[in-house]
Amino acid sequence: MSNSDDTIFIDPNTELQSRGTIKETSSETPAVNREKSDDPIPKCMIKTILVTGGAGFIGSYVADALLTRGDKVVIIDEMNDYYSVKLKRMNLNFLREKHKEMLVVYEGDICEKGLVTNIFEKEKITHVCHLAARAGVRPSIVDPFVYVHSNIEGTTRLLDCAREFNCVNFVYASSSSVYGSSPKSVLTEEDAVDKPVSPYAATKKSCELLAYTFHHLYALPTTGLRFFTVYGPRGRPDMAPFKFIDRISTEQPIQQYGDGTTSRDYTYITDIVCGVVNAIDRPLGCEVINLGNGRPYELKKFISLVERCLGKKAIIEVLPQQPGDVEHTCASIDKARALLGYDPKVTFEEGILRTTDWYLQASKDGLFGDVAYAAADTNSNTGLKRTLSDLELSSLVTKSSKRLTKRGSRFSEE
Numbered sequence: 300m301s302n303s304d305d306t307i308f309i310d311p312n313t314e315l316q317s318r319g320t321i322k323e324t325s326s327e328t329p330a331v332n333r334e335k336s337d338d339p340i341p342k343c344m345i346k347t348i349l350v351t352g353g354a355g356f357i358g359s360y361v362a363d364a365l366l367t368r369g370d371k372v373v374i375i376d377e378m379n380d381y382y383s384v385k386l387k388r389m390n391l392n393f394l395r396e397k398h399k400e401m402l403v404v405y406e407g408d409i410c411e412k413g414l415v416t417n418i419f420e421k422e423k424i425t426h427v428c429h430l431a432a433r434a435g436v437r438p439s440i441v442d443p444f445v446y447v448h449s450n451i452e453g454t455t456r457l458l459d460c461a462r463e464f465n466c467v468n469f470v471y472a473s474s475s476s477v478y479g480s481s482p483k484s485v486l487t488e489e490d491a492v493d494k495p496v497s498p499y500a501a502t503k504k505s506c507e508l509l510a511y512t513f514h515h516l517y518a519l520p521t522t523g524l525r526f527f528t529v530y531g532p533r534g535r536p537d538m539a540p541f542k543f544i545d546r547i548s549t550e551q552p553i554q555q556y557g558d559g560t561t562s563r564d565y566t567y568i569t570d571i572v573c574g575v576v577n578a579i580d581r582p583l584g585c586e587v588i589n590l591g592n593g594r595p596y597e598l599k600k601f602i603s604l605v606e607r608c609l610g611k612k613a614i615i616e617v618l619p620q621q622p623g624d625v626e627h628t629c630a631s632i633d634k635a636r637a638l639l640g641y642d643p644k645v646t647f648e649e650g651i652l653r654t655t656d657w658y659l660q661a662s663k664d665g666l667f668g669d670v671a672y673a674a675a676d677t678n679s680n681t682g683l684k685r686t687l688s689d690l691e692l693s694s695l696v697t698k699s700s701k702r703l704t705k706r707g708s709r710f711s712e713e
């Protein structure tokens with residue numbers, strides 16, 4: 300079914316595309332009965348938003364925000380075991396308990412044509428927020444094919460359905476990793492990003508190209524969001540913020556590359572969610588926009604911040620700086636401010652404090668008793684489960700990474 304005959308109401312002030320089916324309103328009755336009269340979003344018709352990867356870290360937060368303001372959310376997630384499926388199930392249970400009838404969940408692969416087409420048709424999807432992907436840089440070196448499948452084929456399938464079903468807007472996750480080995484310390488959207496240094500980055504860049512093509516051919520509004528290292532409670536166990544907290548808390552060594560004066564831009568999850576939700580509400584034509592914090596944080600300060608939050612000293616293994624590592628990275632967020640009204644609020648100090656608080660509580664509740672969640676193999680930085688085959692895999696990844704870094708590549712963990 301195409302929704303070309305349906306009238307879709309979107310936010311006042313939203314820039315409209317010439318797609319013929321969209322009408323602005325500020326006075327229509329919302330399509331869904333609301334239980335409370337003081338509901339905060341009465342002005343626009345409810346959107347039906349497909350959130351791919353909604354069981355994952357960022358997806359579950361975005362779904363929560365959309366449901367909380369009254370949108371209908373349809374999640375598709377294949378629940379793969381890149382990290383513990385238990386965590387993904389917890390995310391879904393949290394959403395189900397909190398939101399009930401406005402949430403629909405499909406478990407499956409975004410590449411499956413029949414399944415995805417049926418979802419668009421049955422659920423009458425008006426907006427797509429495409430966050431499903433194989434994330435993680437180093438594992439993509441070991442198995443680029445699974446990345447090409449989920450990230451490139453999956454994105455193409457969704458773009459094609461969004462086109463067929465005349466969706467109002469298509470927002471998708473890109474990554475700061477597309478900037479590759481850029482020597483610049485402030486990364487702007489105009490920078491050349493044609494030299495990806497990992498299969499993961501290449502797939503993310505490919506998504507941006509495909510989004511452009513679908514906009515060019517079919518006037519489908521697409522916005523790609525280049526996330527800069529997202530962290531927070533329920534964060535991905537393969538990434539540095541979780542790993543540092545986990546390892547310092549459990550008195551295991553952490554690796555510090557170089558003298559600790561390198562710095563990175565870390566973005567707190569709730570700030571990212573604001574950027575994503577604003578992007579969903581604003582079809583912009585065809586854009587790619589950085590979502591970072593714009594305030595990079597030094598590695599050694601990061602470690603001592605975690606120490607202070609946990610009240611524990613880190614056991615630090617100082618290793619030589621990796622060849623090709625960029626010393627300082629920072630997102631330019633001027634474009635996000637201008638186009639999305641994006642305004643990150645959570646300082647790194649506050650964000651890490653909230654994350655350690657969550658970690659300590661979750662730890663008390665026994666979440667990390669499950670080895671599969673704690674996931675990250677200690678030395679490889681791959682974020683894979685501690686099973687024999689994965690350990691073998693991670694040693695492969697480490698070797699591949701070393702080879703590549705010798706050639707001057709830069710990795711981030713996204």
Ligand SMILES: NC(=O)c1ccc[n+]([C@@H]2O[C@H](COP(=O)([O-])OP(=O)(O)OC[C@H]3O[C@@H](n4cnc5c(N)ncnc54)[C@H](O)[C@@H]3O)[C@@H](O)[C@H]2O)c1
Binds near residue numbers: 356381410430474713
């Ligand atoms: N977390 C970060 O710092 C960061 C940085 C840059 C970009 N990103 C991007 O943001 C998005 C969300 O990242 P995240 O950190 O929440 O990762 P995540 O791994 O927690 O979530 C991704 C979800 O997608 C699902 N998925 C993967 N392939 C799928 C497929 N073929 N079909 C259906 N579901 C599939 C996974 O099961 C997972 O639940 C990803 O696209 C990622 O590449 C994240």
